[in-house]
Amino acid sequence: MTRGIAALGAALSLAGAVVLHAVQDRSAPPEVDRPELLYVRSAAVIKRAALGYDGIVADLYWIRALQHFGAERLSKPPHTPTYSLLYPMLDLTTTLDPYFSIAYRFGSIFLGEAYPGGPGRPDLGIELLKKGLAAQPAKWQYMQDLGFIYYWHMRDFASAAKAFQAAAEMPGAPTWLRPLAAVTLAEGGERRASRALWQQLAQSEEPWLQGAATLRLAQLDAMDIMEAWRQFRRERGVTPPLPPDPSGTPFVIDPATGDITVARESKLFPLPGQIQPPR
Secondary structure (H helix, E strand, O other): OHHHHHHHHHHHHHHHHHHHHHHHHHHOOHHHOOHHHOOOOOHHHHHHHHOOOHHHHHHHHHHHHHHHHHHHHOOOOOOOOOOOOHHHHHHHHHHHOOOOHHHHHHHHHHHHOOOOOOOOOHHHHHHHHHHHHHHOOOOHHHHHHHHHHHHHOOOOHHHHHHHHHHHHOOOOOOOOHHHHHHHHHHHOOOHHHHHHHHHHHOOOOOHHHHHHHHHHHHHHHHHHHHHHHHHHHHHHOOOOOOOEOOOOOEOEEOOOOOOEEOOOOOOOOOOOOOOOOOO
């Protein structure tokens, strides 16, 4: 009985420390969110310290990861976003709870987001999803998300198609995954294929995925408008007026390139890089 009380006390102390650390981060300016503040870095150590309360501590580290991502994303100069704690905390979260689906799926999206809206580390997003697949090999959603990262962030269409095909063959996978793999291979990453991908993802049952798809489709619409603007300028030899982007924010001219682009204050900023123009 005494041993059980001691174990519970130790677990609650650890949980309290994590909560206190998160509260301190919430009340402090973003620039104090430094790598040295992640006081436990070893997943093996944290599992032993949790004394069987892995799920509770995993929840706390997940909350901590969300706070860190939000603080870095919304930080203002002179602070420079680093997102340096994001992957370590996601790794700790999913080691404590290998079946924490939201941490794998949201975490991989956060990691892949282009800088400065995210760390711009799709490679770590892939690593996180592969960790999830090692724990749950039949989780088609993880394989679908893996294909998404290969497609959208890595521009590796062969790997994306392979992941979509593998996801389609898993029990319970939706029927649209199989043709999506074929479209990815056939189109080779053109904007038309990207639109087909996001239109399918917009039909997902998960609200967060619907929201992500809506944003990406608006970004694709913006790229179509930009391409039409460029074509007009090439053909007419004059610079046309700058239209609003799909979010209602006017496009701007990039002073470095002289090309049209979305404004930094637009909800669509930053656009995905190196999207091939439609043929």
